[in-house]
Amino acid sequence: MKILVVNAGSSSLKYQLFDMGKGTVLAKGNCERIGIDGRITHKRPSKEDFSASPAFPDHRAAIGYVLRLLTDPTYGVIGSVGEIAAVGHRFAHGGERLRESAVLGDEELAYLESIVGLNPLHGPPAISGFKACRAEMPSVKHVGVFDTSYYSSLPDYAYIYPLPYELYEEKKIRRYGFHGTSHRYVAGKAQELLGDPNAKIVTCHLGNGASITATVNGKAVDTSMGFTPQDGVPMGTRSGALDPTVVTYIMRECGLTAEETEKLLNEKSGLLGVSGVSSDCRDVEEAAAKGNMRASLAMRILVHNVKKLIGAYYAEMNGIDALVFTAGIGENDRALRAEVCGGLSALGISVDEAVNATCPRGEICDISGKNARARTFVIPTNEEYMIARDTLALV
Numbered sequence: 001m002k003i004l005v006v007n008a009g010s011s012s013l014k015y016q017l018f019d020m021g022k023g024t025v026l027a028k029g030n031c032e033r034i035g036i037d038g039r040i041t042h043k044r045p046s047k048e049d050f051s052a053s054p055a056f057p058d059h060r061a062a063i064g065y066v067l068r069l070l071t072d073p074t075y076g077v078i079g080s081v082g083e084i085a086a087v088g089h090r091f092a093h094g095g096e097r098l099r100e101s102a103v104l105g106d107e108e109l110a111y112l113e114s115i116v117g118l119n120p121l122h123g124p125p126a127i128s129g130f131k132a133c134r135a136e137m138p139s140v141k142h143v144g145v146f147d148t149s150y151y152s153s154l155p156d157y158a159y160i161y162p163l164p165y166e167l168y169e170e171k172k173i174r175r176y177g178f179h180g181t182s183h184r185y186v187a188g189k190a191q192e193l194l195g196d197p198n199a200k201i202v203t204c205h206l207g208n209g210a211s212i213t214a215t216v217n218g219k220a221v222d223t224s225m226g227f228t229p230q231d232g233v234p235m236g237t238r239s240g241a242l243d244p245t246v247v248t249y250i251m252r253e254c255g256l257t258a259e260e261t262e263k264l265l266n267e268k269s270g271l272l273g274v275s276g277v278s279s280d281c282r283d284v285e286e287a288a289a290k291g292n293m294r295a296s297l298a299m300r301i302l303v304h305n306v307k308k309l310i311g312a313y314y315a316e317m318n319g320i321d322a323l324v325f326t327a328g329i330g331e332n333d334r335a336l337r338a339e340v341c342g343g344l345s346a347l348g349i350s351v352d353e354a355v356n357a358t359c360p361r362g363e364i365c366d367i368s369g370k371n372a373r374a375r376t377f378v379i380p381t382n383e384e385y386m387i388a389r390d391t392l393a394l395v
C-alpha cells in the first residue's frame with residue numbers, strides 16, 4: 001500500500017511517498033517559495049534528483065505538480081495517482097480535542113480552523129495544504145497526525161499552569177507540548193532496543209527547535225515545550241524558558257509591542273541571540289572553537305538547560321532506563337552529547353567516548369558507558385514514517 005505524507009508550511013510543502021509493504025520511501029521532495037515564485041526538488045533512491053522552478057501560486061498548484069511528477073514517465077515512481085491509498089498530513093497542533101491521529105472530515109477541519117489562534121504560524125498553512133490535497137485527491141482518506149497528541153497522556157499537574165484556572169477553562173492556556181511525533185518514534189525505538197515496554201525514557205530532540213520529553217510505559221508524562229514551542233531549552237533562535245516577568249519588562253523598557261516581543265523571543269534569541277554569530281549549532285561551535293566567548297557561552301547555556309531537564313525528569317519518573325538523542329544536533333553533535341552526559345553518573349548515565357565519537361551518521365547507536373545503569377542511545381528520528389504508519393493504521 002502506498003501512502004503519501006505531506007507537511008505543509010507557509011511557503012513550502014514537503015512530501016514523501018512510502019511503500020508500506022516494503023517499508024521503503026519511493027520518492028520525496030520539497031516544494032518551496034509557494035506564493036512567491038516556486039521551486040521543487042524531487043528525489044528517488046539511487047536515481048538522479050530532479051529540480052525545477054514551476055510557478056506555485058498556492059499549495060494546490062504545488063500538490064498538483066507533485067502528483068504529475070510522481071506519475072511522470074521519466075521522473076515518476078507510480079503509474080497513476082490511484083495507487084496512492086491515503087494521505088497523512090502533519091499538523092503541529094491538534095488542540096485539546098484531537099488527542100490522537102484521525103481521519104480528517106469536515107468536523108475535524110472545522111475544529112482545526114477554530115484553534116488557529118493557538119497556532120497562528122503552523123495552523124493556516126497546514127490547513128491549506130490539507131484542503132489542496134483533498135481537492136486534488138478527493139476519493140482517498142486524509143489522516144491528520146498531530147505533534148501535540150503524544151501529550152494527551154500528561155497528568156493534569158504537568159499540563160495545567162499555576163495561573164488563574166479560568167485561563168485554562170476559558171482560553172485553553174495549558175501545556176500542549178510539540179515534536180510529539182518525533183518523541184513517540186524514538187521512545188518507541190528505545191523501548192524496542194531495551195525490550196521493555198514499561199521503560200522510563202528521556203528523549204532529547206535537539207535540532208533547530210529543541211524539546212525534551214519523559215515517557216513511561218509508552219506514554220508521555222512531561223515535556224519541555226508548553227503552550228507554544230517557545231518553552232523549554234534554548235533553541236536556534238528561540239529563548240526557551242524564561243522568568244515570565246522578563247517578557248513584560250522587555251516590553252516596557254524597550255517599548256516593544258506584543259508582536260515585536262514575540263519576534264524577539266522566537267527569532268532573535270537562543271543560540272543566535274547569545275552568540276550573535278548564527279542560529280546554526282555548527283557555526284556557533286566553530287566560532288567557539290576559535291575563541292568566541294559568546295558562542296561558547298551559548299553552547300554552555302544549551303548544555304546546562306538540557307542537563308537540568310534530564311535531572312528533573314529523572315526525579316519525576318524516579319529513574320531513567322534510557323536517554324535518547326535525536327534530530328540534527330542530537331544525532332550529529334558528538335561533543336554536545338558527551339558534555340550533556342558528563343557528570344550524570346549519579347543518575348546512572350555515562351557515555352563510552354570511543355563509541356560516541358564513531359557513531360555513524362543516520363544510524364542507531366548505543367553509546368552507553370560500560371558501567372552505566374541507563375542506556376544512552378542515538379536514534380535518528382523519522383516523523384514522516386510515523387505519520388505514514390498512523391495513516392496506514394486508520395485506512
Ligand code: AMP
Pocket residue numbers: 206207208209236279280281282283327328329332333334
Ligand atoms: P534539525 O532542525 O533537526 O534539522 O537540526 C538542525 C540543527 O542541527 C542545526 O543547528 C545544525 O547546526 C545542527 N547540526 C547538524 N549537523 C550537525 C553536526 N554535525 N554537528 C553539530 N550540529 C549539527
